[in-house]
Amino acid sequence: MSKAVAAKPSSRKSQILEAAALLFRQKGFQSSTMRQLAEQMKMEAASLYNHIKAKDELLHNICFGVADDFVQNLQQVESSPISPLEKLEKLIRFHISILIKKYEAVYVANRDWKHLQEPALGRFQQQRREYEKRFAAIIEEGIAQGQLYTPSPQMAVLTILSAVRSIESWQRGKKTDDAHIAEETIVLLLLKGLTNKP
Amino acid sequence: MSKAVAAKPSSRKSQILEAAALLFRQKGFQSSTMRQLAEQMKMEAASLYNHIKAKDELLHNICFGVADDFVQNLQQVESSPISPLEKLEKLIRFHISILIKKYEAVYVANRDWKHLQEPALGRFQQQRREYEKRFAAIIEEGIAQGQLYTPSPQMAVLTILSAVRSIESWQRGKKTDDAHIAEETIVLLLLKGLTNKP
């Protein structure tokens, strides 16, 4: 017999992770029960523990998976031979598009990371602070070059990261245009503000 | 004997509400237990039920209390004889300052309103949508007058409401200047963007 063409990348465990992200997004991490997750997977709650060690492991995987995506992208942007303004725009657009593409996981990571257990919680916060610092450094460079301005780069980063999450409460679906308009609205708002004629 | 000078406005119940807002902000609504709240109040968990009917009632009071503050302010701004741009700036500054002044309650309302039970949940969402609609109407008027511009006023509102929440992750405390700088950073960012020399 020949080997299977390819190991199905969506193993049982990754199926569970996907279902968990959806469930956590809908009900929140704490309100979601292993029995609800088991029901989605059409198995008994006890059977989940053949694939994972604990409920925490699910949240851990979701949060750090998302964090890795962001750090990887940041690294790539930092090493690009483009201006600070262009770097900033790239970062903003990445945040928006990953929130759309990996909606469930990013949503959960954004909201529920506080429920991580130590020492993971500390590591996550550390990574987040480091990310914000490097993000702010790009804005600072833009200010030094006279391309950008804000009274507080650190505060501006927090505001950008928060603003970009408006995608979460945006009514998604219907037209494909919608995603494009939403993205352009956010980018224009953050780069040029609302007092701006096109 | 003379009457008491004034009925102490911080009744036992409002003390419980205040402690609940602090607890919920720290741990989240679902992760907070009535026993933890009782401990803060230095009483037994069962005794809390002499002041409230259920845990839900606490969340309900917090969320609708905050919502009322916002609606009241919106009404006042709408009826002011000022330009759409000035109205917009007033709204933004109100969101920031109330998030600082009533930090615990607004934080909880922003994050945990999804745990409201029906029919309160539906009423809350309805109020929220109405608020966003009236907010967007101000931006639309600003566009009509050529004072503002955005591809999507509705989306812009979501982005503003989200951006303003960056105060939640801002390191508060130390200097009183900090609050002022944070506010100016957000206002400038939303009105004039980051590509702006002073």
Place this chain on the structure above:
DNA sequence: CCTACCGATCGGTAGG
């Protein structure tokens, strides 16, 4: 406001 308590449900384990 307390003591005493309860039914329900939770995350997780044993053992197959």
Place this chain on the structure above:
DNA sequence: CCTACCGATCGGTAGG
């Protein structure tokens, strides 16, 4: 992957 369970904890009640 299932059956059978368990200890812990939860929101809440009875009765004073």
